[in-house]
Amino acid sequence: MLMPERVRSLKARLVTTMALLFLAGTVVMYLAARAYGLRAADLSYDRLLAGSALSIAETLSVDGGQVRVDIPYAALDMLSAAPEDKVFYRVYGPSAQTVTGYEDLPTIPLARSRGEGPSEVPAPRFFDATYRGDVVRFVVLGRQIAQPELRGWVWVQVGQTRQAREELAGELVLGALVPIAALTLLALTLAWFGVGRALRPLESLSQDLAGREPSDLRALKAPVPAEVQPLVTALNGFMRRLEGNVAGLRAFIGDAAHQIRTPLAALRAQAQLALDEDDPREMRRGLLKVERNASRLTRLVNQLLSDAMVMHRADVRRFEEFDLVDVIKRAMRDAVPMSGDVQVGFISSMARAPMRGDAVLLGEAIKNLIDNAIRHGTPEALGPDAEVEVALHEHNDLYALTVADRGPGIDIVNRERIFERFERGDTQSSGAGLGMAIVSRVVSSHGGTIELIDREGGGLIVRLCLKGTP
Structure with a gap:
């Protein structure tokens, strides 16, 4: 026996979906907080880095056509707030000749990519570069010298590794994410109980149905x-x-x-x-x-x-396509053998009558109509002229199916109740009173109409109007 498929509860699905959304939001907020923390750390330490370079630049002088610089202790002491970081510096003149410091410090990436010289960037400029295996934050600023023996720009470049910056950014991110994580857990807890409360009407419905x-x-x-x-x-x-x-x-x-x-x-x-x-x-x-x-x-x-x-x-209502002419002929073959001496004929103005519906139901209704016509149009009652005529015609996409007999007919006062179950048009009839009720139900299920008409010369005509297939 096949076991029913195990399905997670709706509550678990909703809370899981909300948890995934919260997680995605936390990741986005982490990335945003990380970017903000790095930017804030750079702003803080860039001021110190620029101050250190400015202190060095203020000691620049020219002596005998040579640039002289006296690195003040305070210039490097500014960067002591990050004791674990390494500090690099360089001072070089208009001819790019190093005055003091590390000669192999990297140049400004933008100027290098464009083929520009540092003289075109006189304002302090910050950039990151890899130096001696570490990512270093550099600042470059220039001072213009206008002495008779020397004219041009002298550049001061100071760099510091990023360890302290990363630590500060991490602290900022942690300080931002801890409240966010706490609020997320609180929101998920509230969502768990809130979803359970929202789904409580379903539990009451199940209890109501189970207790009935x-x-x-x-x-x-x-x-x-x-x-x-x-x-x-x-x-x-x-x-x-x-x-x-x-x-x-x-x-x-x-x-x-x-x-x-x-x-x-x-x-x-x-x-x-x-x-x-x-x-x-x-x-x-x-x-x-x-x-x-x-x-x-x-x-x-x-x-x-x-x-x-x-x-x-x-x-x-399992409707399918079928041919109404074939259904009528099959119904006649089933009903006519019981007719005795009654003549049953079929007239149709078309060879095929396609329609959509239940062929079994319509066949049952037609058999009941023919059977009723035969039973009420017997030779014993009306002589050798007794006959039953079945006809099918089409008009404006409607099929008109008629079954006519030569019986006594049905009184006007009885024509309304003849379609009710166990009702007979003639109280002397031996029928069960179900035939016309069956016909009425079948016609109604197909959206058709049924009409009783007196036949000229005596008898009754039952006419069914059914919608054909265009």
Whole structure:
């Protein structure tokens, strides 16, 4: 036996989705906080770096056509706030000759990529570069010298590794993310309880349904959120349809029991009377009555089963394409053998009549119409002129199917109730009163109409109007 597929709860799904959203938001906020922390750390330490370079630049002088610089202790002491970082510096003149410091310090990337000289960037300029295996933050600023023996720009370049900056950025990020993480956990906790509270109406609905008796098909009236209302509406509609089906089934069982009980009792009584007879002729006469009542009971049972089948298929409505002409011919073959001396003919103005519907239901309805016409148009009642005529014509995408007989017809006052179950147009008729009810249900399920018309010269015409396939 196949085991039902295990499905996670709706609460877990919602909270998991929210957790993933929170996680994605936390990652985005981490990246934003990281970028902000690095920028803030650079701004803080860049001031110290620029101050150190400016202190060195203020000691620049020219002596004998040579640039002289006296590196003050305070210039490098400014960078002692990051004791674990390394500091590099360089001072070079207009001819790019190093005055003091590290000669191999990297140049400004932008100036190098454009083929520009540092003299074109007189303002302090910051950039990152890799030097001796470390990422170093550099500042370059210039001072213009206008002495008779020397003219041009002298450049001061100071660099510092980024360890202190990274630590400061990490502290800023941590300080920002700890409250964010705490708020995220709090939000998820609140979401867990909030989703559970929001889904509580579903639990009340399940408890309501679980506590009901199998026959309790009342509509659900518990207040539910707007998102759950379509589900409750669908459930109420389903239970309403189910209640209608159950009510129809109960009515059918009750009617069937009532209709069958009387013929069975009469059949048993006639059989007992026939068994009590000693005269063979009286016994034969009794057996003929038994056979006649058994035939009526058989027809009643067949019509009851046909009525049940029509009720079921009309509710299911499994419509398919078929040819109405073929359905009529099959129905005639099934019904005509019972006709005896009654003539049954078929007239159609078309070779094919395509339509969409339930061919079985329409065949059952047509058989009942032909059977009723045959039974009410018997030769014993009307002589050799008794006939049944089946005709099919088309007009404006509508099929007009008529079944006409030469019987006594139906009074105007009885034509409304003839379509009700167990109602007969003639109280003297031996029918079960189900044939026209079956026809009416079938026609209604196909969106058609049914009409009773007096036939010229005597008799009745039953006309069905059905929609064809364009």
